[in-house]
Amino acid sequence: MTILDTLNEAQRIVGHYWKEDQSPEQARILGCARDALSFISSTGQPYRFEDYRKRLQAENPSRESSPSGTYQAPDVHEPSRDLAETTGELVHRAEGFFERSRDELRSAPERALALVIIDALRFIDSTGQFDDFKRYLQELDSNEPPRVVASFDTREQAEAWLKNHPSPPHCASILIAGRYHTVAYDRETNGRYLPPSRDLEYYLVSLKQDSPPTATASFDTRQDAEAWLNAQSAPPRRAWVLISGELYLAVYQPNVNHRALYPLSMADGFEINTEVEPESA
Structure with missing residues (x-):
């Protein structure tokens, strides 16, 4: 199993604990674990995480079979005071939840995957990535365009x-x-x-399906829209605009200083049909 397969499989353990009637606190903890796993992939760090886990395994070969609470966590990066009260504390609560819950899982493979989640949370902590993880969570909460590096x-x-x-x-x-x-x-x-990706097309589909797009500005030509977007010192991360009557998504990705206009028509053909067809008599 590759490290990517392992990260994806660990999401199944998050789903094991996710309940419709769970408390808001548990939803935050499980969401943090889910997002920590995806953060490692989205930021291009699967191999770095794999090396981190190999080092932990070399230091404690029996850690996967050790009962919860017997494994000594490695030294961690000291977060800033503000982050320690927000993102850092959330990460630590999620880590504690899976430490306590790991023994409840029925099989050794499931307990091993729970340890992957714990390691992912500790990886973010020990490598001093609270700031970037906080930004990543904000991007998800705001439904910003897929992250690029x-x-x-x-x-x-x-x-x-x-x-x-x-x-x-x-x-x-x-x-x-x-x-x-x-x-x-x-x-x-x-x-x-560098294979092409359809992340943007599916992102446009999700925006379209979540709520009807409403334009915040209108332009006669694409050149006018580009001039408007480039003239702003701090444009919105995403905004709908009309260009010659067609909807476009104006995007700003500050980490790479990229501004772009994407026609909503790019989503055509990528919609997912969620309607259930009636059974034939």
Whole structure:
């Protein structure tokens, strides 16, 4: 099982504890665990996390079979005071929840996956990533566009960056001429690829299905809309605009200083039919 498979499988343990009538506190704790696992993938850190787990295993070979509470956590990064009262404390509460709950799981594989969740939370802590994880949670809460780690005008620039990168961010997204691509890196073979991604199309579908888009500005031409977007010192992360009567999503991704206009029509053909067809008589 690859490290990505392991991260995805660990989400199943989060689902095991998720209940419709759960308390808001438990929802926050489980949501934190779910998002910690996805954060590692979205930021291109699966291999770094894998190495972190190998180091923990080397330090304590019996830790997977140890009862909860007997495993000594490694030294952790000291968060700032504000984060310790918010993101940091939430991470620690989630860690404690899965430490206490791990023995309740019926099988050894499930307990091992619960340990993956604990390790993911401790990884964020020990590597000093509370700030970035906090921003990631805010992006999810605000339903911002899918995160990217870099942006390039041309494929040649992107491929040169990938070729020279000492440790490419496997599974992270990048932009090439405004279009999403996934960084695919196999460190055993040193294979490096940039396949196109449909994350943006599915994101537009989700926005369209969540609520009818309402334009906040209208322009006669795309050039006028681009001038408006580029003139703003701090544009909204996302906003609907009309260009010649067609809906576009105006996007600003500050971590890569990228501004773009995406037509809603890009979502055409990517809708997921959630209606249940009636059974035939």
